[in-house]
Amino acid sequence: xxxxxxxxxxxxxxxxxxxxxxxxxxxxxxxxxxxxxxxxxxxxxxxxxxxxxxxxxxxxxxxxxxxxxxxxxxxxxxxxxxxxxxxxxxxxxxxxxxxxxxxxxxxxxxxxxxxxxxxxxxxxxxxxxxxxxxxxxxxxxxxxxxx
Ligand SMILES: [Zn+2]
Numbered sequence: 247x248x249x250x251x252x253x254x255x256x257x258x259x260x261x262x263x264x265x266x267x268x269x270x271x272x273x274x275x276x277x278x279x280x281x282x283x284x285x286x287x288x289x290x291x292x293x294x295x296x297x298x299x300x301x302x303x304x305x306x307x308x309x310x311x312x313x314x315x316x317x318x319x320x321x322x323x324x325x326x327x328x329x330x331x332x333x334x335x336x337x338x339x340x341x342x343x344x345x346x347x348x349x350x351x352x353x354x355x356x357x358x359x360x361x362x363x364x365x366x367x368x369x370x371x372x373x374x375x376x377x378x379x380x381x382x383x384x385x386x387x388x389x390x391x392x393x
Contacts, residue, residue: 278331278338280304280305280306283304283305283306283326283342284301284303284304284305286304286338286339286342287299287301287304287324287342287346288300288301290339290342290343290346290365291346294343294364294365295343295346295347295350295361295364298350299346299347299349299350300322300349301317301322301323301324301345301346301349302321302322302323303321303322303323303324304323304324304325304326304342305323305324305325305326306325306326306327306328306331307325307326307327307328308327308328310325310326310327310328310329311327311329313327314326314327314329314330314341314344314375315327315330315341315342315344315345316345317345317348317349319348319349319352322349324342324345324346324349325345326338326341326342326345333374333378334374336367336370336371337371337374337375339365339367339371340365340367340368340371340372341371341375343362343364343365343368344362347361347362
């Protein structure tokens with residue numbers, strides 16, 4: 247990694263952190279193509295839903311801004327919002343599990359949530375997504391990001 251000259255140690259540390267964050271974000275975007283996404287859905291179904299949810303297609307979509315994911319049980323198709331790209335893996339996995347569970351149970355009744363209890367990070371992932379939505383509603387504060 248090339249570090250610009252004349253940086254103080256604190257600046258250097260901050261710069262390295264920023265670069266590592268950028269790399270991590272690129273990494274998650276690069277590694278999760280539609281093929282990997284389908285593979286991941288299959289693994290999650292095997293692990294948490296007894297392999298009963300068998301989606302025909304799983305893909306990213308960019309036209310979904312109010313929902314994180316959606317599915318069409320009659321077609322066996324699952325779509326995830328591109329806004330999830332770059333979020334932690336456990337959050338993407340939760341949304342996948344959620345849509346996989348909808349292939350088995352429509353709606354959000356007790357039976358649905360009982361299915362999702364198998365995925366250990368359901369509560370944490372829901373909290374993360376609620377936090378994202380709440381943060382988006384905050385007014386933009388100029389200067390808050392140091393620029
Ligand atoms: Zn749902």
